[in-house]
Amino acid sequence: MLKSPPQASSPRSAASPAPGASEVFQLLRDGRPRTRAELAQLTGLARSTVASRVDTLMTLGLVAPDGGAASTGGRPPSLFALNPGARVVVGADIGATHARAILADLSGRELAEEHRALAIGEGPDAVLGWLVGTVDTLLARGNRPPAELAAIGIGLPGPVEHETGRPINPPIMPGWDRFDVPAFVRTRFDVPVLVDNDVNIMALGERGFHWPEITELMFVKVATGIGAGIISGGTLQRGAQGTAGDLGHVRVPHADEIPCRCGNTGCLEALAAAPALVRTLSEHATGELATSQDVIDLVRSGDARAVQVIRQAGRDIGDVLATCVNLVNPSVIVIGGSLAQAGEHLLAGIREVVYRRSLPLATEHLRVAPSVAGERAGVLGAAVLAIDHVLSPEAIEAACAALSTG
Template sequence: MRLTGLSRGAVTARVGALAAAGLLLEGADLAPTGGRPAAALRLDPDAGVVLAVAVGRSRSQVGVFDLAGREVAGDTRDHEPGTGARDLMPDVAARLDSLLDGLVAPSAPRARVLGVGLSLPGSVDPASVTATDAPVMRGWDGVALAPYLSPVTDAPVHLDNDTSVLVRSELFGRVPVARDMLVLKASTGLALGIVADGRLVGEGRGTTGELGHTRVDAAGDLLCRCGATGCLETVAGGWSLVARLQEAGRSDVRHVRDLAALALAGDPEARQLLRDAGRHLGEALAVAVNLLHPEAVVVGGDMSTAFDLLTAGVRESLHARAHPAAAWALRFVPATHGEAAGLHGCAALAIDRALDPRAVDALLRG
């Protein structure tokens, strides 16, 4: 009651309504305080499920999660780079349908879906659930995405960009690596989420720090996919590294995942490219470290599968450029959920929205 500012009667009524709706469970009695024994209450993780959809340039992941953020079922598939929303989203919906059907016996009612979390690379508009500037996702800008999922569920669809959900995956349901940290998405593109005092800076805007479009000396006058020249991505983004290998005759490399796999297998050219990319990343990150003094840098995205190799280059360059007071204790850690970080972040987005007081009120009204 002290935390809510509500009367005992109001709290009792609210708890009763939440329990009647199946959202709360009563646990063991708490330590006696001299009055009527008090029981601990907790969210029932099985009160419903959320759906998660993480769409990338050449891979899509879908999953069903309980309200504690645990994955109940999932499916990951590769698709051709450049596949548009009108071709991919019906497949996404069919896969979610199949996952939900697989959770129950035939003819049994489906689990209650409380929301859908969806992510895309680039800038998005959460209000209209559309991509607004996704240069690596041709055929997605301006396409309304929620209607594609309406055959699966009438629950609300929440959209955010891929780096924002990566940050969410680090903050949800656990003590974060640090209260003040940078979260680097190193994949086809390069982006940076900033966490200050445990919260994502700019949350809900549908975009994050465009680290890849920072100018660096090594890029010179190289033309970036954004139309500018001298961007970090032209020397450290996954798309530019893959293009360089393809130009050298490596037709087996189609995605940055292929590059990372080659580097881990000991391919000297791939290893050198990743190490150099790390050095260029470190040059750009040094500015952010000097300004923000983070405690840690969390690294996710497809390049992070070669974490040690990539961050060796980052450390080398960053420590040569950043002020010692800002960088001496800086830690580099891989994303908690690895290649599934985006999917877990989409689930966290959906759970956070489903348990928002306004959403809970709507659920209770029913």
């Protein structure tokens, strides 16, 4: 279940009923029940103000009574907590050849799931057509009316302009360039639609469900491409144009002559991503190799050449990550993506170089760990993306303002 850290409160506004209700809500968002007195103590607000804000949040359905606290004499005080069932969200992870979507409540608890093989190359009409149909299916299976759907989060396997939700020059997504994904989905469901690239949502999913107390985390996806989702100060860092974490096109000195699909030479992706390893191993393999799974199968079978190649890929990735460690100083580096299934050989190569090349202080408590969420990291992160939007201070204040004019 998603464990959300407390978020910063928004500025108080005198225009809405129980102004600043989000300040109280963010304290209840972690699911821990609290009394009005506890909330007053934590916020420094008068009990009457806290009571008014709790009433507003209960009217919105976001907060509900949670039994009673232990009595110190007289009537026990009431407890209040997040009401995770008040709304639902859909998270969708759309990959190069697959699509997966879940229905979740506001705590991240999964209520229903759908997945199928689906090629992103079929184009946005076909892929998003499947998605909107699947949202209907998920709502029906979860026995939730469309009116309770609060947001939809989507991950795509290419660069995304997060502010607009439009893919920008995606290399493996023909027909998707600058396609208005949110507008397409909202023709069927008039709710916020949040779109990001796959590695960013994987970082959100991994952290939200498995490393909730970690504020400095890098999620590195090693598959057909190589990229990273960077969480710093508890916030996903997208960069000015949404391209932060594009490790695959960082230059690796000893790969100068190797061409990359981006048009340059010497990129990490051209040296250590799945297609590069398939090419390298195909030169010596007796059978035909075509996919990352073929590489993984060779490694798992104990093939010495495959083990050597995957270990060296780890070292090459480690070369780039060592610079990242010195720059952003993460506490945890999580390795995911299809090639992470090769096990400790890839991680051993990464650790070998990262710990040798990074500053000692930066690696003193650094953990390099395999993904816990695995192939579900993306769909979980898409749900987190939607939930974080629905429960953000800005969204709570907007709901309170709408309540006053409704």
